[in-house]
Amino acid sequence: MSILNRLKIGLQKTRFNFMGKVEQLFYRDAIDEEFYEELEELLISGDIGIKSTMEICDQLRQGAREKKIREPQELKEYLKKLLLESLNTGSSALATSTDGPTVILVLGVNGAGKTTTIGKLAHSYVQKGHKVLLAAGDTFRAAAIYQLEIWAARAGADLIKHQPGADPSAVFYDAINAARARGADIVLGDTAGRLQTKVNLMEELKKIHRVLQKSLPGAPHEVLLVIDATTGQNGISQAKLFHEAVPLTGLVLTKLDGTAKGGIIIAIKRELGLPVKLIGVGEGIEDLQPFEPQSFIEALFSLDKEQNTK
Amino acid sequence: MFPALSEKLQSALRNLRSKGKLTEKDVTAALREVRLALLDADVNYKVVKDFINKVKERSIGEEVMKSLTPGQQVVKIVNEEMTQLMGGFNDKLKISSKLPTVVMLVGLQGSGKTTTAVKLAKYLQKNGHTPLIAACDIYRPAAIKQLEVLGRENELPIFSMGEQEPVNIAKGALKEARKKGADFLLLDTAGRLHVDEQLMEELANIKRHIQPTEILLVVDAMTGQDAVNVAESFHQQLTLTGVILTKLDGDSRGGAALSVKAVTGCPIKFVGLGEKVTAFEPFHPDRMASRILGMGDILSLIEKAEASLDKEKGRELEKKLRNEQFTFEDFLDQLQQIKKIGPLEQIMEMLPGVGGVSKQLKKLSVDEKQLVHVEAIINSMTKEERLKPEIINSSRRKRIARGSGTSVQNVNQLLKQFGQMKKMFKQMSRNKGKFLRGRRGFFP
Numbered sequence: 223m224s225i226l227n228r229l230k231i232g233l234q235k236t237r238f239n240f241m242g243k244v245e246q247l248f249y250r251d252a253i254d255e256e257f258y259e260e261l262e263e264l265l266i267s268g269d270i271g272i273k274s275t276m277e278i279c280d281q282l283r284q285g286a287r288e289k290k291i292r293e294p295q296e297l298k299e300y301l302k303k304l305l306l307e308s309l310n311t312g313s314s315a316l317a318t319s320t321d322g323p324t325v326i327l328v329l330g331v332n333g334a335g336k337t338t339t340i341g342k343l344a345h346s347y348v349q350k351g352h353k354v355l356l357a358a359g360d361t362f363r364a365a366a367i368y369q370l371e372i373w374a375a376r377a378g379a380d381l382i383k384h385q386p387g388a389d390p391s392a393v394f395y396d397a398i399n400a401a402r403a404r405g406a407d408i409v410l411g412d413t414a415g416r417l418q419t420k421v422n423l424m425e426e427l428k429k430i431h432r433v434l435q436k437s438l439p440g441a442p443h444e445v446l447l448v449i450d451a452t453t454g455q456n457g458i459s460q461a462k463l464f465h466e467a468v469p470l471t472g473l474v475l476t477k478l479d480g481t482a483k484g485g486i487i488i489a490i491k492r493e494l495g496l497p498v499k500l501i502g503v504g505e506g507i508e509d510l511q512p513f514e515p516q517s518f519i520e521a522l523f524s525l526d527k528e529q530n531t532k
Numbered sequence: 533m534f535p536a537l538s539e540k541l542q543s544a545l546r547n548l549r550s551k552g553k554l555t556e557k558d559v560t561a562a563l564r565e566v567r568l569a570l571l572d573a574d575v576n577y578k579v580v581k582d583f584i585n586k587v588k589e590r591s592i593g594e595e596v597m598k599s600l601t602p603g604q605q606v607v608k609i610v611n612e613e614m615t616q617l618m619g620g621f622n623d624k625l626k627i628s629s630k631l632p633t634v635v636m637l638v639g640l641q642g643s644g645k646t647t648t649a650v651k652l653a654k655y656l657q658k659n660g661h662t663p664l665i666a667a668c669d670i671y672r673p674a675a676i677k678q679l680e681v682l683g684r685e686n687e688l689p690i691f692s693m694g695e696q697e698p699v700n701i702a703k704g705a706l707k708e709a710r711k712k713g714a715d716f717l718l719l720d721t722a723g724r725l726h727v728d729e730q731l732m733e734e735l736a737n738i739k740r741h742i743q744p745t746e747i748l749l750v751v752d753a754m755t756g757q758d759a760v761n762v763a764e765s766f767h768q769q770l771t772l773t774g775v776i777l778t779k780l781d782g783d784s785r786g787g788a789a790l791s792v793k794a795v796t797g798c799p800i801k802f803v804g805l806g807e808k809v810t811a812f813e814p815f816h817p818d819r820m821a822s823r824i825l826g827m828g829d830i831l832s833l834i835e836k837a838e839a840s841l842d843k844e845k846g847r848e849l850e851k852k853l854r855n856e857q858f859t860f861e862d863f864l865d866q867l868q869q870i871k872k873i874g875p876l877e878q879i880m881e882m883l884p885g886v887g888g889v890s891k892q893l894k895k896l897s898v899d900e901k902q903l904v905h906v907e908a909i910i911n912s913m914t915k916e917e918r919l920k921p922e923i924i925n926s927s928r929r930k931r932i933a934r935g936s937g938t939s940v941q942n943v944n945q946l947l948k949q950f951g952q953m954k955k956m957f958k959q960m961s962r963n964k965g966k967f968l969r970g971r972r973g974f975f976p
């Protein structure tokens with residue numbers, strides 16, 4: 223099966239599971255308590271979380287009252303609008319530096335998809351004619367450096383690495399200098415996976431951040447937190463604690479090719495204001511896309527023919 | 533923002549606990565809170581619905597309402613149902629009559645299969661077995677290398693054949709295991725989506741050829757509502773025999789633990805609690821339930837203590853706990869030994885009444901000074917006070933605060949926590965059968 227097909231099927235299942243039911247819900251006759259109860263369950267089943275779900279339902283009730291909405295279909299459009307408004311932050315384009323290389327630091331819990339995202343991102347920059355350098359900042363996990371090396375080769379990017387167990391800050395220091403010397407205009411920094419509650423590991427991130435700031439004024443230009451779409455309410459804690467350690471500029475939502483809905487990003491956006499910039503939709507090098515709130519919401523709600531036959 | 537599940541549950545149930553008489557309305561109100569707490573912990577919404585209905589049915593029954601402590605009864609029911617939901621008791625690995633016992637690890641990408649394979653192998657090795665791990669992940673870059681490095685670091689044999697068909701690697705590994713006399717063969721497979729037909733068929737094919745005794749789904753404890761879809765789908769296609777829950781050392785509320793068993797019927801057999809190879813334990817639903825409810829996990833604490841302190845001391849502590857003879861003297865003794873047992877935050881989590889205050893815990897993990905405070909307070913007590921804390925009146929409190937360089941508030945807080953702890957021990961010892969379950973069961 224081609225990657226494209228796989229992705230298509232994955233996305234279809236997502237929609238079918240989640241908003242297929244939403245679709246059914248909005249074909250009910252009336253907006254009553256049962257309706258809201260079911261809507262609440264549906265939003266929760268999408269990992270939007272109990273707090274945001276209740277807020278959204280309240281907003282919906284209020285809106286329905288004020289705007290005298292009686293038709294479920296009409297309410298659906300209103301819900302879409304609400305969700306879209308809460309996700310919209312303008313462009314999801316990544317920052318670029320006008321003075322020296324652009325540095326993008328990638329963080330996240332173990333197994334979220336950091337290294338893979340860097341591989342994909344490197345590829346997309348190289349395709350656009352940039353000279354890309356990867357910094358192998360995960361010196362902790364066995365064979366993590368080798369994994370990034372493979373991605374560097376695939377993408378046609380340079381790599382700066384130290385020995386396993388080395389201080390990641392030193393890797394980044396070298397990477398910045400190497401980028402300057404070699405004329406690389408993009409530096410992508412990989413880091414070891416860490417749970418957000420590990421105080422010492424979060425301190426390590428702060429140090430990395432300081433070293434980057436010192437080695438290159440303005441760096442890092444992007445600090446991206448990678449979140450697995452299957453993540454539940456813990457995602458809020460991840461975003462919150464990583465953001466506290468190192469100011470984040472955005473999120474990457476990976477593994478959207480599965481059946482998970484990724485609704486946690488709605489909660490994160492509502493509570494912390496952090497926007498999603500990129501989405502991962504597979505393990506292939508091309509499987510990275512800019513995040514578009516409009517299509518994210520549309521995808522959640524649309525139901526095409528193939529799904530109807532499912 | 534999102535206080536831990538235990539905090540919420542505790543507050544929901546606290547009101548009930550103290551009530552002498554209970555109406556259906558009280559129960560409904562409390563259960564509404566419980567529902568929100570469970571949903572917030574990522575327990576699947578369908579599972580929550582069933583759970584609440586079950587608890588409600590039992591709680592508004594005659595027996596509970598007429599009992600002297602209806603509130604306590606409801607708390608007990610919640611605890612019991614929760615334990616039940618997670619499988620009731622610890623389920624051990626099955627052993628094949630024909631060696632080796634093959635254990636296949638499967639799961640989504642990034643769930644922690646490779647780390648788990650190594651931890652499980654180490655665990656088996658410690659219990660006198662001779663495991664072999666086969667590297668069947670031919671897709672993720674450097675996956676085989678990762679396993680080889682981990683094998684070398686942890687003195688575990690790894691079988692790899694490069695990037696050949698996984699089923700052939702598994703067959704080769706089986707031969708190798710037999711030749712070497714390995715009694716366990718662990719298959720580390722590539723992460724895959726449950727909706728990826730081609731890759732799921734690859735697993736089904738390995739299953740047909742190798743006939744593993746155990747097929748364990750590795751699930752990230754941070755997984756949200758999708759956990760049940762994933763587990764159901766893997767189960768449907770492979771007939772799982774169990775689940776391993778990983779990354780439980782974070783602040784995840786572990787709702788997946790509650791849901792997965794409920795929908796697949798597959799027991800959770802082990803949990804991963806950190807990046808270290810030794811951070812791996814058999815799963816005990818009863819302990820987990822009381823941990824979630826903020827009742828602490830005295831059993832794990834005792835086991836930890838036993839493992840790091842001398843046996844004699846552990847047994848003594850256990851006896852004291854059971855006979856309600858636990859005093860500040862013992863507490864002080866424990867505190868002094870505590871640094872040997874493990875990171876403070878983990879220990880605190882196991883202490884009743886403390887597990888819930890997770891927000892403060894975060895601070896605690898950096899600020900071991902708290903511990904020094906507690907020690908100082910106990911040190912300022914007279915021997916009599918330590919043995920009979922009930923005699924500590926307000927003038928004594930003042931003296932103790934002054935002597936320890938803390939405040940009366942600090943002293944009050946400690947006394948209160950200690951009281952809660954004792955009450956907890958009492959409750960647990962009343963329930964001795966359950967208290968002891970799983971104590972003896974060393975693997976396998």
Ligand SMILES: Nc1nc2c(ncn2[C@@H]2O[C@H](COP(=O)(O)OP(=O)(O)O)[C@@H](O)[C@H]2O)c(=O)[nH]1
Nearest residue numbers: 333334335336337338476477502503504641642
């Ligand atoms: N299906 C799918 N798998 C992904 C995606 N992104 C990463 N992965 C897989 O998730 C696993 C962990 O990824 P990795 O980049 O090593 O995570 P890290 O530990 O955060 O660096 C690997 O098996 C990746 O192939 C995605 O968007 N979709």
Ligand SMILES: [Mg+2]
Nearest residue numbers: 336337360366
């Ligand atoms: Mg990585």
